Amino acid sequence: MFNLVLFGPPGSGKGTQSENIVSNYKLDHISTGDLLRDEVSRHTPLGIEAKKFMDQGMLVPDEVVIGMISSRIDENPNSRGFIFDGFPRTRPQAEALDKLLEFKNTAIHLVLSLEVPEPELIKRLISRGETSGRSDDTEEVITRRIKEYHAKTQPVANYYYEHSKLERVVGDNSIPETFKILTKHINKYLLPVT
Numbered sequence: 001m002f003n004l005v006l007f008g009p010p011g012s013g014k015g016t017q018s019e020n021i022v023s024n025y026k027l028d029h030i031s032t033g034d035l036l037r038d039e040v041s042r043h044t045p046l047g048i049e050a051k052k053f054m055d056q057g058m059l060v061p062d063e064v065v066i067g068m069i070s071s072r073i074d075e076n077p078n079s080r081g082f083i084f085d086g087f088p089r090t091r092p093q094a095e096a097l098d099k100l101l102e103f104k105n106t107a108i109h110l111v112l113s114l115e116v117p118e119p120e121l122i123k124r125l126i127s128r129g130e131t132s133g134r135s136d137d138t139e140e141v142i143t144r145r146i147k148e149y150h151a152k153t154q155p156v157a158n159y160y161y162e163h164s165k166l167e168r169v170v171g172d173n174s175i176p177e178t179f180k181i182l183t184k185h186i187n188k189y190l191l192p193v194t
C-alpha cells in the first residue's frame with residue numbers, strides 16, 4: 001500500500017493534480033473539500049454545520065473532518081493506496097491520520113507540497129469562482145482562506161518535514177508540467193498502471 005498526501009494552499013492545484021494521479025496510479029482519492037461539499041449539497045446535519053465555516057473561509061472543526069476520513073478509509077479495505085487531497089490541514093489532523101493508518105498497519109509514505117506564489121493563487125481562485133458557483137471563491141473569502149492556511153495549515157508541512165516525508169514541488173508551471181514533476185517523486189514508490 002502507498003499513501004500520499006497532496007499538500008498546498010487553496011488553489012495550488014491539489015484537486016486538479018489528484019485527478020491525474022488517481023487515474024494513472026489507481027489510488028483511492030479522499031478529498032475532504034469534495035466530501036464536505038457533498039454533505040453541504042445534501043443538507044445533512046454535518047453539511048449544515050460545515051457550511052457555516054466554509055462560507056467564511058474558515059477550516060471546519062478537526063473532529064468533523066477526522067470522522068469523515070476514518071469512515072472513508074474503512075470503506076476501502078483492499079485499496080492499493082490513498083491520495084489525501086486537502087487533508088490534513090492542521091497538526092491535530094496530521095497526528096490523527098498517523099494513528100488511523102498505524103491501526104491499519106500502514107503509514108503516510110510521501111507528502112508532496114505544491115508551492116505557488118500568492119498572487120497566482122488569488123488569480124486562479126477568482127477565475128474558478130466565475131464558473132464554479134462556489135460560495136468560497138469570492139475575493140473576500142479567498143483572502144481569509146489564505147490567512148487561515150498560513151495560521152493553521154502551513155505548520156503541517158513542518159510536521160512532515162520533521163518526519164522526513166516532505167518534498168516541495170514548484171506548482172506554478174502548467175498543469176501537465178506540474179504533473180510530470182509530481183510523477184517523478186511518486187515513481188520512486190509506485191509505478192503507474194498502464
Ligand code: B4P
Nearest residue numbers: 010011012013014015016032033059060086124128174175
Ligand atoms: P478544498 O476543496 O480542499 O480546495 P481548494 O483549497 O479550493 O483548492 P485546490 O488546491 O484543490 O485547487 P484546485 O486544484 O481546485 O477546500 C475548500 C474548503 O473546504 C476549505 O476552505 C475548508 O473550509 C474546507 N476544508 C476542506 N478540507 C478541510 C480539512 N481537512 N479541514 C478543515 N476544513 C477543510 O485549483 C484551483 C484552480 O486553479 C482551478 O480552477 C484549476 O483549474 C486551476 N489550476 C490548477 N492548477 C493550475 C495550473 N498549474 N495552472 C493554471 N491553473 C491551475
